[in-house]
Amino acid sequence: MMSRFRIILFSCLLVTKAVAQETLTVEEAVAIALERNYDLKIAKNNTELADVQASTLNSGYFPTVSASSGVNYSDENQNVQFLDGTTTAVDGAVTESYNASVTAEYVIFDGLVRKFTHQNNKENLNLVKLQERQQIENSIISIYEAYFNTAFQKRVVDNLKLNVENSKDRLDRAGRKLKYGQGTKLEELNAQVDLNNDSISYIEAFRDLNNLKRNLNLLLGRNVSTDFEVNTEVFFKPEMDKQFILEAAERENIQVLLANQNLLLSDLDIKINKAQFLPKIVGSGSYRWNESQNPPTSFALQNEAYGVNLGLSLSWNIFNGTNATRVKTAKITKKNREIELIKAKEELVTDVLNSYETYSIAKYTLEAETDNLETNELNFERTQKQFSLGQVTSLDYRQAQINLFNSRNNYARSKFDLKIAELNILQLSGKLVN
Template sequence: MLFFHQKKHRYMRRFRKIFLLIFIQFFVFHYHLFAQDSLLTADEAVKYAIQHNFGITISKNEIDIGKINNNWANAGAVPLVNATANKVVGVNNLQQKLNNGTVITKNGNTTQNFNAGLAVNWTVFDGLKMFATKRRLEELERNGEYAFKKNLNETVYNVISSYYNVVTINEQIKSTLEQITLYRDRNDLAQRRLEIGTGAKYEVLEAQVDLNEQYSLLLSLQNSLALAKTSLNNLMGKIPDTSYNVVDTITVNELPTIENAQTKIAKQNPDILLANSDLTILFETKKEINAERLPVVTLNGFYNFARNKNGAGFTLLNQTYGPSGSVGVALPLFRGSVVKKQLAVTDIQIKNQQITQAQIKNNIETLLRNAYINYNNSLKLVDLEKSNLVLATENIYIANERYKKLNITSVELRQIQISYSDAKNRLYNALNQAKLAEAQVALLTGDIANL
């Protein structure tokens, strides 16, 4: 009976080994299959997004709308020309009694009236409103360009952030596969030690739990990788299930001095340019409103043709045609203080926009300082974690050899393996944070599209 149970346990252990081997080979196979996809670099992802991102495409179209609207006709400086034509046909009963005693009676009398004309109306002075409107339209066109640049820069930043998130998860998957190999070796050693009587059952169970935990982590990372790639595809304007491979390194570039970054921000940051543009638009709007207080001078020109034809009566045909012209002056005397109230509202809007400008500048300065702090600290962490990883790599090799010789317990080996895994993950995260801080500075300075 005892022999039967021992044999049963051996079969169960062999079955678990086979299952675990198939499981890890399944993931390794799919991982290598993934690695065979075409390589997508960060630069390629950014270039593709610039050409195909939906939001960027819409922003480009908004620029075209601004260009179309920016013209003197919309500003009210172009003459208006209207052509009119009207024909009236009627049937009337006529009855006339003249002073000489003559009586004229005619039923079914037809009349035909035809009028045609050409009218030109040109506002030559409207309190300079048309010039303020034209400047506002020009600023709106520039505003659309700034909005496009803002959308472009933010999209590029999101693409870079999403891309290196994929890289980080991909490297974490590699690390987890390496950990699975280490944990599987530890599990095999614990099994053999139990079989020869030098180990304990709890060591085997602990090794199996830790190994299963790594498989669970691998599944979770595979899921996170799929989601991250889908998000990146969406930013690039690709279909969600597009497959590709990414680079396996994160290269962090040197940042400009904070003084140079501040100078670029003042000249290139889209948020600041947009805030300045919005303020300019409000000033031009105020001029347009103020022009409502001033007189309006218009030139009017006409060319009319009129033809009246009657079947009976004194005048059987009357036809006139020829040009005419006039000068019109309109002076606003009272409008219920509407202009005054509109100006008061605009003044408040201008004050709010000036406060918004100060707020945006302060927010950007805060983001810039934080980005430099994150960048410098992340680089320090990268250097530290590289050193830690060298030590952890050497330590885990020694620990494995000592465990084989029964010089350390499984608990000690497990802790060393965890330390090794944590060191690698901290290094990836530090590199990713440094890259994001670099991208944040480029976003604030307006250089993100050239990163």
């Protein structure tokens, strides 16, 4: 039963190895996400919407022009008594009237509401652009984390595959030694149990790898069943200076930029509400034409009028409790946003220092794990030779095998952890998108 299980397992290994798959780099993954990710599509649409609202056509600086026309027809029976006492009756008295007009209206002065509202729309566009950038940064970090988790799991699968191959070699050696009377049945059974456990671990790790691939495909906005290989190589930037990062973060960190932009919008909100107290002057002009055909009972059988009409109106909302309340509310909101800005700056310094310490420890950890990996590879190589010569026990061989497996995983994990720490610093300093 166990032999058949191992044959099926290694057949799967060979098939998996034989099928060529597309290699997806992390840069390609980010590019695909920027084009297809659903959250980013929504963020881009929000930016387009804010751009429309900030356009000159929505500024209120253009006049409103309208045209209208109409036709009226009536057919009535009329009995009319005039002032001189005479009367007349007309059956089928027809009245026809026609009219047409073009009217233009323009706000000459509105207390600067229009000016500040247009500025507010433009600054809101800048806010939405910052929010889109924030979404892009968060998506990039999510893609990197998902990609490197997949890459780490790929390393685990590869390491377990080597474990299975080494355990199979150990079982074969134990079987030959038992056959020639140089080993024990217990050694063969232990080797068989270890191979069984390694095989199960390999299958479970392969399942986890496929799950991570599907999750990454979902983030990329493509078919979740799309298969691919990941690149487990990682390249790091040169050593980053802590003071430079702090200074860059104060200027370009997205959270601070958003807090500053919200504060600016609060200022404009106060100005808009204060401007409501000033008078409003509206000018209007129209060209109108009217014509009517009247029955004999009317004083005029035909009437036509046309010409230009001009007007100027002034309105002044001398007191409005609602406007006063809005001004007070806007001032309180501004105070809150000033506090939010101070808080964002203080949190930023904390986050940068914490992230930089994490980054420094991750660098040290990677260096240490690199040394550990070299040591364990050398130790396993020597143990493997000694085991083939019968100079160490199978337990010693198994322990060296486990140590090498753990060391390989720890090295891979520390490599990807350092890259994530580096990316977090870049995000905090506002350099991630660049």
